[in-house]
Amino acid sequence: MINRQKTITIILVAIFITGFVAFRPSLWQNRIEIYLNRQLNKEGWTVNINKLSGHLFSNIYTDNISLINENGTSVILPKISAKIIVFQLLRGKIKLSTLSLSNASIYPFSDELNDKEDKINKLNFLPERMPINIDNLHADGSIFTSKDDSTIALHFLIDGAVKPDTNALNINLSKFELFYSNPRIDIVINNIKGNLSSKRISVDIEKANINSFPLSGHFEYEFGNVPKMNGEIALLDYNIPNKIFSQFPLQPELSKISA
Numbered sequence: 709m710i711n712r713q714k715t716i717t718i719i720l721v722a723i724f725i726t727g728f729v730a731f732r733p734s735l736w737q738n739r740i741e742i743y744l745n746r747q748l749n750k751e752g753w754t755v756n757i758n759k760l761s762g763h764l765f766s767n768i769y770t771d772n773i774s775l776i777n778e779n780g781t782s783v784i785l786p787k788i789s790a791k792i793i794v795f796q797l798l799r800g801k802i803k804l805s806t807l808s809l810s811n812a813s814i815y816p817f818s819d820e821l822n823d824k825e826d827k828i829n830k831l832n833f834l835p836e837r838m839p840i841n842i843d844n845l846h847a848d849g850s851i852f853t854s855k856d857d858s859t860i861a862l863h864f865l866i867d868g869a870v871k872p873d874t875n876a877l878n879i880n881l882s883k884f885e886l887f888y889s890n891p892r893i894d895i896v897i898n899n900i901k902g903n904l905s906s907k908r909i910s911v912d913i914e915k916a917n918i919n920s921f922p923l924s925g926h927f928e929y930e931f932g933n934v935p936k937m938n939g940e941i942a943l944l945d946y947n948i949p950n951k952i953f954s955q956f957p958l959q960p961e962l963s964k965i966s967a
Contacts, residue, residue: 731794733760733768740792744802747839752778767791767806780817785809805843812849835877835904842870863887868900876903879911894919907931915944 733740737760744755754776762768767789775783787810796803851862868881879902886895895918902911909929916923922944930936 731764733762733764736760736764736797740797740802743797743800746800747802748775751834751837751839753839754778762789764792764794764797777817782815784813784815786811786813803841807842807845807847809847809849812847814849814851816851816853834906836872836875836906838870838872838877841872844868845870861888876905876908878903892919 737757740760741755741757744757748755756774756776758770758772760768760770768791769787769789771787773785773788775785789806789808790804791806793803793805846867848865849863851864853860853862863886865883865885866881867883868879871878871880879900881900882898884895884897884900886893888894895916897913897916899914900911900916902909904911907930909927911928912926913924923941924944925939925941927939927941928937
């Protein structure tokens with residue numbers, strides 16, 4: 709009985725050690741890069757991955773990943789941590805249960821055309837073609853564009869899940885933030901669900917704050933030759949700054965409005 713227990717213990721320890729060694733990311737790096745590029749190449753992207761560390765049974769880490777699109781768009785990711793679903797990796801696919809991107813820098817391709825309408829038509833908004841399913845995504849960084857010989861930065865933060873299908877990119881985000889300094893755009897959204905595609909955007913917003921205006925509701929936007937926008941937006945309780953009433957002779961006691 710004791711010998712049997714020893715044998716089982718030795719076998720389990722051997723399996724653990726073999727698994728620990730066999731699933732080090734350094735042994736899988738080339739394969740991960742090949743599988744990832746196989747998925748990304750279909751959408752015109754190529755990825756270059758620096759040395760991986762960590763372990764496939766927990767999290768893997770890397771620095772300075774670059775993504776280049778055939779249209780000239782580039783994405784620089786200075787720091788990444790991710791958890792790969794090992795079963796999918798063994799099948800030759802990359803699926804992530806978690807992905808954290810810090811200080812990402814995105815440089816969209818910009819074709820300097822004189823006609824502003826042509827510039828808009830050059831933008832390829834194709835979220836349904838996102839090739840990777842991510843159950844838990846955190847990303848923060850900036851999108852850099854140029855205008856009149858100056859650089860414009862749009863800062864963003866995303867927390868939640870993104871799941872593409874053939875028709876749209878389904879999102880379920882606990883937080884989404886956008887900030888732009890001039891003109892001031894300050895958007896903070898808590899709990900947003902819906903889908904994005906090249907034809908239509910449809911989202912439900914539990915609570916948003918847009919330039920200090922608290923909102924909630926449903927929003928839809930349809931692309932096309934004649935874009936359409938509709939929705940049901942509610943203005944939540946809004947605190948009116950006291951200084952607005954400081955010059956009123958009757959000094960009303962209003963402090964907030966709702967609609």
